[in-house]
Amino acid sequence: MIVDQAVYRDGCRTAIDVDVSGIPPDGFSWIGLREPTPEEIDEVGVECGLHELLMEDVHKAHQRAKWDTFDEASLFVLKTAVYEPPDEVRIGEIQVVVGPRFVVTVRHGPTPDLGVVRRRLEANPDLLRHGPMAVLYALADLVVDAYAPVLSELETDIDEAEEAVFSDELRSNQAPRVYHLKRQVLELRRNIVPVGDLLADLCETDSHMVPEDLEEYFRDVVDHAQRISGRVELARELLTDALNANLAQQGVQQNEDMRKISAWAAVIATPTLLAGVWGMNFDHMPELDWQVGYPLAVASMAIVAGSLILYFRRAGWL
Structure with a gap:
């Protein structure tokens, strides 16, 4: 118009x-x-x-x-x-x-x-x-x-x-x-x-x-x-x-996520390894005759897992 x-x-x-x-x-x-x-x-x-x-x-x-x-x-x-x-x-x-x-x-x-x-x-x-x-x-x-x-x-x-x-x-x-x-x-x-x-x-x-x-x-x-x-x-x-x-x-955030995942995988894998060893069906295993065998195994797993968590936190992975 x-x-x-x-x-x-x-x-x-x-x-x-x-x-x-x-x-x-x-x-x-x-x-x-x-x-x-x-x-x-x-x-x-x-x-x-x-x-x-x-x-x-x-x-x-x-x-x-x-x-x-x-x-x-x-x-x-x-x-x-x-x-x-x-x-x-x-x-x-x-x-x-x-x-x-x-x-x-x-x-x-x-x-x-x-x-x-x-x-x-x-x-x-x-x-x-x-x-x-x-x-x-x-x-x-x-x-x-x-x-x-x-x-x-x-x-x-x-x-x-x-x-x-x-x-x-x-x-x-x-x-x-x-x-x-x-x-x-x-x-x-x-x-x-x-x-x-x-x-x-x-x-x-x-x-x-x-x-x-x-x-x-x-x-x-x-x-x-x-x-x-x-x-x-x-x-x-x-x-x-x-x-x-x-x-x-x-990219940095993805790396942070991968480090956290890897750290938690290590924390979970170590007790799993120990449990797998103690869970083997052997006749001659010293811990079978100990009264403190079971608490010792659980305590070992907890100590190892706790040590890994502390290490990864100091390293900045967790």
């Missing part, structure tokens, strides 16, 4: 409702769509005179972050991220078609409210006078800034997972949660790193896309994206270390 459509001239929103072809050279139109139908996309494409290959990309939602340039317009795909508890990151997409006198934004999946961007730009006519590229800057700034709270939530989950891994509850296997968090971080990285690369390429002098007055604004967004990427890399490394530590702890 078309969420909003407006014509801007000299940095201000006007009441003029005309086709893109009728917009004066010093103005531009901004058409906002949210989960549009194919018919709505085609209608806007015809109005803006978009290339058929560009239209094909707009029809295909959930693409990678990219920047494609055609004769009449350029297509920018920005990936959005939203955190949903517990431990879940959902990825959305904003497609931005930038032409000389128009901007078309197409939202798919979980995305921020672009009405905030409109109000921000409309409150800053000096920035809005730069035309469609000012809209692209504001959208990129919103998308990149939205990564920070998502990553903060993931970092909180990572801290909790680390505490659980190194807690006294060694029987608790945290590997499934740590692995799930790592998958979420990798999914976030897979989508936001290309956005930063896209914006960095856009700021290159040979791109001729960014007006000189907007270069500082775009570089600021690139700087924010690079900082977010650094935090994502750190989060990935922490999860890798936590997963390795959890697996190592599980």
Whole structure:
């Protein structure tokens, strides 16, 4: 559906409702769509005179972050991220078609409210006078800034997972949660790193896309994206270390269990051996004629078993 459509001239929103072809050279139109139908996309494409290959990309939602340039317009795909508890990151997409006198934004999946961007730009006519590229800057700034709270939530989950891994509850296997968090971080990285690369390429002098007055604004967004990427890399490394530590702890715990089992097996086997010897059906066994033979045999078993238990406890096996 078309969420909003407006014509801007000299940095201000006007009441003029005309086709893109009728917009004066010093103005531009901004058409906002949210989960549009194919018919709505085609209608806007015809109005803006978009290339058929560009239209094909707009029809295909959930693409990678990219920047494609055609004769009449350029297509920018920005990936959005939203955190949903517990431990879940959902990825959305904003497609931005930038032409000389128009901007078309197409939202798919979980995305921020672009009405905030409109109000921000409309409150800053000096920035809005730069035309469609000012809209692209504001959208990129919103998308990149939205990564920070998502990553903060993931970092909180990572801290909790680390505490659980190194807690006294060694029987608790945290590997499934740590692995799930790592998958979420990798999914976030897979989508936001290309956005930063896209914006960095856009700021290159040979791109001729960014007006000189907007270069500082775009570089600021690139700087924010690079900082977010650094935090994502750190989060990935922490999860890798936590997963390795959890697996190592599980191995140590299994060794502890095997030592305990072996120690108790030795404690049980020794009295069993003695009982087997005394239980043999021999005629000439001195203990058979002793009144203290039976107590002596039982006491010997108890002493040997007690000695083994004491030894294994001192050795840390029990």
